[in-house]
Amino acid sequence: MKHYEVEILDAKTREKLCFLDKVEPHATIAEIKNLFTKTHPQWYPARQSLRLDPKGKSLKDEDILQKLPVGTTATLYFRDLGAQISWVTVFLTEYAGPLFIYLLFYFRVPFIYGHKYDFTSSRHTVVHLACICHSFHYVKRLLETLFVHRFSHGTMPLRNIFKNCTYYWGFAAWMAYYINHPLYTPPTYGAQQVKLALAIFVICQLGNFSIHMALRDLRPAGSKTRKIPYPTKNPITWLFLLVSCPNYTYEVGSWIGFAIMTQCLPVALFSLVGFTQMTIWAKGKHRSYLKEFRDYPPLRMPIIPFLL
């Protein structure tokens, strides 16, 4: 069996970092990364980006050496992705924050509102309802992170945890401050508005969850395969007929519902920012699907049926 030699160069300085000889032709990039870590222990596999061209795309862990367009001496370029943190850790942290923070405001912990309001309770039903909804939303997210989602990547750059937590925790505090404020004004149209908004919220939460389950079932455990999602018998998944990322659609819907329920401008702003970000992701995802699958359903839009 012909063995390969692999040399790893720094993508920026072209400095020779590592030379591996007697590499099996069917070795995967993951295995090569492990070998590289042996000589450079500070660069654990998750932070390595190996590529065929210094400015090219990263090779995937599953790629096999002999299937790559290289000679028997392969040159790979290395780029340090920086300190990495697992997706699960990031998600748990960024979701646990809002859950906890909102409750601080709900229970009117001292030093937030005037002292005479410490540990008092709002007299508006909608405020209690909002707390239940908000808490439910983040508990759901935490449970999904632990039990439902199948991540394509194990890690992300470390600095993302700071960015993401600032976003989630910051907005949670900002919203919670007003909703639980002693001077909170309940919705203009009263119980009608609250009931309608609650219905929207619940349906969209269910929707979002169903889509997550459907997506999970598309991918067997431990694999990284990608398939086109299709609607199932569950009517909620029929949104797949019209959009590529119905989970985002339902998520936006949930927050719109919450905004209507609380009639709180910061909530509306949070929904808007979230919507903008999710639209960017949905468009990217949509483009990926189109590139990868020739037979992708043409009727589908990224996030809003027919529109966006």
Added chain:
Amino acid sequence: MGRLTEVAALGSGARAARWAGSPPTLLLLSPTSPGCAATMASSDEDGTNGGASEAGEDREAPGKRRRLGLLATAWLTFYNIAMTAGYARREAPSGPPRAAVRGGSGLRGRGPGWLVLAIAMVRFYMEKGTHRGLYKSVQKTLKFFQTFALLEIVHCLIGIVPTSVLVTGVQVSSRIFMVWLITHSIKPIQNEESVVLFLVAWTVTEITRYSFYTFSLLDHLPYFIKWARYNFFIILYPVGVAGELLTIYAALPYVKKTGMFSIRLPNKYNVSFDYYYFLLITMASYIPLFPQLYFHMLRQRRKVLHGEVIVEKDD
């Protein structure tokens, strides 16, 4: 922010101003719904995703620019002639010569505008011997030309200028903020010396900057203009920032007293806004932002004037 708009201007060097080294993702989040099976673009993740949305925004722009080149030049030339904000793209063929002759200074578009402002300021001081009333006499011109700079954001958006929309947006917004939300709205501080300080800094910067663009477009850039553009900022930028900060600081007592631009609870939309604290936060934000911009410009200066090759830092 003391945006002497240098950073936005650097785009004219066909160097998309990599603002603080961050990739051009608009928002800051990493995706939080990986359940969406395949590869999601994680911001900053350096293209490690198979087929994911490395948008290719950068890739789209060049094609667009080349198509619009001719139209862009025509528009910008007309724009300049109409004496409004003039930023012209380097690659475009040279515009009509008369635009260059206009104003007698070789400056196009905004050149005359800010030059008018500079002359008005000098004349006022020479006649009156004081800075009191200076703002009042130049405010219309200032507001007109500074507000028109909003068009530069559009230029970036439609791709005829290779600078990032975000950078230009921040720059122009900070100027608009100073002009309309501080000096225009808070009358008692209009005669502060600090106002003159930033007005002078802005004026000199803009004249330099727009001359630079003009001559670059005409493919005839005198070295001293390039020199000015990449050296003046060293003094002007801190001076401008000082002027702005001092002005905002002077405005604080009036803002607190009048409660202007503020919303109090209770209200129908359950939101509040305190302009006083907003200004404090704005002032504080100069601390991280000013050094970043300043050092970015210093790096650009080294690159352009001294041909240094700067290895881009990893994100």
